[in-house]
Amino acid sequence: MGALSRKHFLDLEHAPVQDMHKILNTAYTFREVLDRPIKKVPSLTGKNVVNLFFENSTRTRMSFELAEKRLSADVTNFSASSSSLKKGESLKDTVQNIHAMKMDAVIMRHPTPGSVMQLTQFVDAVVINAGDGTHEHPTQGMLDMMSIHEKFGRLEGIKVGIIGDILHSRVALSNIYGLVKMGAQVRLCGPPHLIPFGVESLGVSIEYNVDLLLEWADIVNVLRIQRERMGLGVIPSIREYRHRFGLTSERLANHSKEVVIMHPGPMNRGVEIDSAVADSKQAIILDQVLNGVAVRMSILYLLLSPGEEGA
Amino acid sequence: MKKNGEKISRLFLTNGTIFDSSTQSEMKATIVIENGKIKEIGQIDVSPESHRVIDCPGKIITQGFTDIHSHFREPGREDKESLKTGALAALAGGFTTVCVMPNTNPVIDSPESVRYIIDKSAALPVKIRPIGAITEGQLGTQLAEIGDMVDAGAVAVSDDGVPLVNGQMMRYALEYSRMLGIPVINHAEDVYLRNDGVMNESALSTRLGLPGNPNISETVMVFRDLTLAELTRGRIHIPHVSAAQTVHLIRQFKDRGVNVTAEVTPHHLMLTEDKLIDFNTHAKVAPPLRRDEDRDALIAGLKDGTIDCIATDHAPHTIEEKEEDFISAPCGMIGLESAFAVINTVLSAHGFSLKTILSLLNQCPCSVMGWDLDAIHKGKTANLAVIDPDHKWVFGDHHIYSRSRNTPFIGIELTGKVETVISGELLLQLQ
Numbered sequence: 001m002g003a004l005s006r007k008h009f010l011d012l013e014h015a016p017v018q019d020m021h022k023i024l025n026t027a028y029t030f031r032e033v034l035d036r037p038i039k040k041v042p043s044l045t046g047k048n049v050v051n052l053f054f055e056n057s058t059r060t061r062m063s064f065e066l067a068e069k070r071l072s073a074d075v076t077n078f079s080a081s082s083s084s085l086k087k088g089e090s091l092k093d094t095v096q097n098i099h100a101m102k103m104d105a106v107i108m109r110h111p112t113p114g115s116v117m118q119l120t121q122f123v124d125a126v127v128i129n130a131g132d133g134t135h136e137h138p139t140q141g142m143l144d145m146m147s148i149h150e151k152f153g154r155l156e157g158i159k160v161g162i163i164g165d166i167l168h169s170r171v172a173l174s175n176i177y178g179l180v181k182m183g184a185q186v187r188l189c190g191p192p193h194l195i196p197f198g199v200e201s202l203g204v205s206i207e208y209n210v211d212l213l214l215e216w217a218d219i220v221n222v223l224r225i226q227r228e229r230m231g232l233g234v235i236p237s238i239r240e241y242r243h244r245f246g247l248t249s250e251r252l253a254n255h256s257k258e259v260v261i262m263h264p265g266p267m268n269r270g271v272e273i274d275s276a277v278a279d280s281k282q283a284i285i286l287d288q289v290l291n292g293v294a295v296r297m298s299i300l301y302l303l304l305s306p307g308e309e310g311a
Numbered sequence: 312m313k314k315n316g317e318k319i320s321r322l323f324l325t326n327g328t329i330f331d332s333s334t335q336s337e338m339k340a341t342i343v344i345e346n347g348k349i350k351e352i353g354q355i356d357v358s359p360e361s362h363r364v365i366d367c368p369g370k371i372i373t374q375g376f377t378d379i380h381s382h383f384r385e386p387g388r389e390d391k392e393s394l395k396t397g398a399l400a401a402l403a404g405g406f407t408t409v410c411v412m413p414n415t416n417p418v419i420d421s422p423e424s425v426r427y428i429i430d431k432s433a434a435l436p437v438k439i440r441p442i443g444a445i446t447e448g449q450l451g452t453q454l455a456e457i458g459d460m461v462d463a464g465a466v467a468v469s470d471d472g473v474p475l476v477n478g479q480m481m482r483y484a485l486e487y488s489r490m491l492g493i494p495v496i497n498h499a500e501d502v503y504l505r506n507d508g509v510m511n512e513s514a515l516s517t518r519l520g521l522p523g524n525p526n527i528s529e530t531v532m533v534f535r536d537l538t539l540a541e542l543t544r545g546r547i548h549i550p551h552v553s554a555a556q557t558v559h560l561i562r563q564f565k566d567r568g569v570n571v572t573a574e575v576t577p578h579h580l581m582l583t584e585d586k587l588i589d590f591n592t593h594a595k596v597a598p599p600l601r602r603d604e605d606r607d608a609l610i611a612g613l614k615d616g617t618i619d620c621i622a623t624d625h626a627p628h629t630i631e632e633k634e635e636d637f638i639s640a641p642c643g644m645i646g647l648e649s650a651f652a653v654i655n656t657v658l659s660a661h662g663f664s665l666k667t668i669l670s671l672l673n674q675c676p677c678s679v680m681g682w683d684l685d686a687i688h689k690g691k692t693a694n695l696a697v698i699d700p701d702h703k704w705v706f707g708d709h710h711i712y713s714r715s716r717n718t719p720f721i722g723i724e725l726t727g728k729v730e731t732v733i734s735g736e737l738l739l740q741l742q
Contacts, residue, residue: 135520197514
């Protein structure tokens with residue numbers, strides 16, 4: 001068992017507050033490492049980590065890989081598109097193969113909610129969720145919290161708006177679980193049919209008017225509108241979405257208050273966020289990217305480092 | 312213990328209480344069974360040497376159960392269940408008659424395929440009565456040979472597993488089968504409202520990030536079918552009711568005199584969506600497990616007769632399939648072996664008498680299908696279940712006779728157990 005209270009890092013719904021604090025504190029330490037000329041520490045020398053991606057990902061995988069390498073772990077990448085899985089090899093088979101290779105940690109992304117938790121039944125290795133379908137993306141949740149904390153010096157009482165397709169967003173769900181537990185206020189904004197059923201029970205509020213949300217919020221997390229959903233008849237048009245929910249330059253110009261802007265990437269510039277807004281000094285989007293590496297180093301270190309016993 | 316049961320030519324059941332569901336009468340007596348028939352009932356002296364005797368003090372002897380909704384996967388997926396293994400699973404649950412759904416490969420949609428099922432199961436210890444498809448290949452576009460299937464022995468029609476989306480086709484089916492006197496059973500889910508839902512739509516589905524299937528996807532479809540039944544005076548049977556709103560709707564239409572019957576499964580009576588908190592694929596089923604208020608409505612519906620009977624929706628799947636991820640894993644669970652104990656546990660806690668509970672498994676399903684249930688009477692074929700109503704036990708892997716093992720009931724404590732089943736000359740004593 002590592003320095004966190006749970007063996008795996010699967011979700012923020014069940015993550016204890018003290019674990020999240022510990023991850024953030026350690027991440028700040030690694031953030032300093034990332035500013036050094038030589039950005040590598042020997043913490044995980046001799047540890048084998050596999051990045052097991054059943055769904056396309058560039059950023060998250062790169063971020064994990066970088067984090068692993070900077071901790072001096074040995075890294076293996078495994079990519080299988082979800083379509084090849086459907087051709088016959090079961091999740092269990094794939095995973096047991098990898099298990100037989102005696103990995104210390106498995107970083108997994110998969111299109112199905114709960115699949116990463118299922119994985120823990122089949123392997124002894126430490127398992128980290130890199131996104132399971134529309135369920136959670138807990139390392140994203142941690143890096144978003146780190147970025148908010150870095151900006152405001154605290155999470156407690158910070159007003160966080162999340163804008164977009166909440167229903168299909170694992171980022172939103174992990175944001176909600178983490179932020180609510182850390183004492184932030186969370187308000188969701190998006191097309192009503194893309195706000196999931198009963199989400200208020202998770203301790204958040206809803207605002208359909210993005211201008212009112214911007215008046216209220218200290219910081220907003222702008223979710224990507226997946227172009228794949230456009231063809232399904234769910235969103236009237238890009239034009240209307242942009243008009244109602246987009247973070248356009250005109251919209252921000254009408255607000256005296258300078259709200260901080262986050263985006264988990266990849267961005268659809270000109271759809272949910274204007275280029276000028278994404279590149280403005282209000283945006284901390286690139287800080288999120290750097291914090292992502294630090295947070296992932298922190299989680300890997302806390303779960304895998306032998307020297308951290310009971311620390 | 313002989314897992315396949317044993318042939319027995321002469322058997323005495325002594326000191327039991329006979330509960331005859333067909334007459335709702337009760338008596339204490341010895342039953343003598345000879346060559347598969349009830350030879351005698353009464354106060355009979357038993358001499359130990361010449362006969363097999365099963366002493367049944369404190370036990371209830373009643374008619375074997377009838378399941379009007381099972382999936383036996385033959386032809387096509389005998390690796391999940393065959394007619395033979397399904398029959399054993401049925402027997403192990405106290406069932407002596409089972410209606411099998413036509414969603415096999417190929418689909419049972421012709422008189423030839425109906426006869427195949429009947430011939431193939433003729434020698435089995437359980438009476439298997441096929442349900443034919445409503446439409447050819449269950450594709451929803453061309454009415455199947457319903458009349459010829461009924462002549463061949465089909466007892467109802469259903470495209471179960473696949474909702475009949477086309478309302479006009481459903482109207483044809485109801486009008487046509489009215490002439491034949493058989494029920495039409497539609498798997499009631501509006502496929503558009505179900506969308507990609509894999510569990511009940513609720514705050515929990517939001518919490519788990521799983522696509523939700525709302526109650527009303529069932530209720531909307533049932534409304535269409537009930538109004539069509541009212542219009543056509545056809546005979547509609549609603550399978551596996553799961554949502555509170557559906558119960559209320561059926562009640563309204565029954566009050567208006569529409570010829571409708573409905574069933575509920577043991578799993579919808581005992582379990583709720585909470586069973587899915589750890590993404591347990593064994594609890595993934597269609598329609599999905601719902602919430603406490605739905606369970607309460609289902610139980611109330613059984614109590615006031617809105618829901619007529621229990622049916623298992625026994626749906627075997629391989630371990631490999633159920634070990635897939637939650638989206639990929641198929642819907643369904645086996646249910647024959649655990650059915651009585653599950654409903655007895657739930658319903659006895661809600662004030663149902665044992666007689667009522669047993670009737671929901673033997674008399675009521677027969678009434679739904681329009682069949683007479685044989686009385687427990689001299690000269691009748693011996694189709695009997697011996698029940699210990701107070702036995703507390705934990706359902707385990709070794710209680711499963713099905714070829715598949717997909718059930719969320721393993722490890723759950725149940726009250727009441729089927730101990731012995733007699734189906735003609737076959738005797739099965741259960742562990």
